[in-house]
Amino acid sequence: MSSDNLIAFQSVETTETFHDALSDLIRNGARQIIAQAVEAELQEFLAEYADRRDERGR
Numbered sequence: 001m002s003s004d005n006l007i008a009f010q011s012v013e014t015t016e017t018f019h020d021a022l023s024d025l026i027r028n029g030a031r032q033i034i035a036q037a038v039e040a041e042l043q044e045f046l047a048e049y050a051d052r053r054d055e056r057g058r
Helices: 021-048
Strands: none
16 A cells, blocks of 8 residues: 555744734733642642651751
C-alpha cells in the first residue's frame, strides 16, 4: 500500500502580534490564574515538608 490520506498543514508564520482589549484582558487573566496556581502548588509543597529537619535541626 503506497498511498495514504495524510494532509500537510500549512504553517502560518507571521511576525505581527494581534492586540485588542479583549485579547489583552484574556491574556492577563490567564497569567494571573497561572501565577495563582503555581503559588498554590508551592505553598502545598512547602507545607508538606515544613516539619522535616536534617541532623542539625535545620
